[in-house]
Amino acid sequence: MDVGSASASSANRPAAKKLQQQDSDDPSQYDEEYVLLQIPDFDKTKFCEGVTNIDVSKIDSKTPEIVLDKQFHYEGKHGDAMGTLLHLQGDQYLGKGTKVIKFRMKREQDKSIAPVK
Numbered sequence: 001m002d003v004g005s006a007s008a009s010s011a012n013r014p015a016a017k018k019l020q021q022q023d024s025d026d027p028s029q030y031d032e033e034y035v036l037l038q039i040p041d042f043d044k045t046k047f048c049e050g051v052t053n054i055d056v057s058k059i060d061s062k063t064p065e066i067v068l069d070k071q072f073h074y075e076g077k078h079g080d081a082m083g084t085l086l087h088l089q090g091d092q093y094l095g096k097g098t099k100v101i102k103f104r105m106k107r108e109q110d111k112s113i114a115p116v117k
Contacts, residue, residue, distance in 0.1 A: 022028035034087040034097035037066060039074060041105060051087070059101075066103050 035055065042048050048068075064076040079100045083106040087094040 032095065033099060034095045035099040035101055036081065036087075036097065037065070037076070037086050038100060038102045039066070039068075039104075040102065064101055064103075065106070073106040075106045076101040076103040 020078065022040070039048070044087075049066050053067075053069050055070070057065050057067075062078075066073075066074045066076065079102060081098050081100045083098075085097050
């Protein structure tokens with residue numbers, strides 16, 4: 001899978017990622033699908049409006065990742081939307097999709113602390 005760009009569009013929908021799945025070697029034969037990237041931690045907040053950098057990686061893996069402003073790390077889980085999602089940027093129609101990736105904060109283990117027995 002080839003990955004397009006992500007953009008911060010609103011607090012509830014921090015990014016819509018355009019996926020291109022290649023069924024042949026000819027780039028004109030790509031199937032495109034928009035995927036809603038959700039970060040429930042920031043629902044109903046204005047945090048995502050101030051995000052200047054969104055880095056999405058491993059989107060086609062079992063555990064996609066997203067990093068906001070190079071400091072907030074999240075891991076995601078693929079799912080299906082309820083119905084079809086229409087992706088807009090302002091008044092411009094970008095596309096539609098039926099997939100959602102829900103992200104939650106990535107919990108890093110501190111290796112300097114020994115586990116309690």
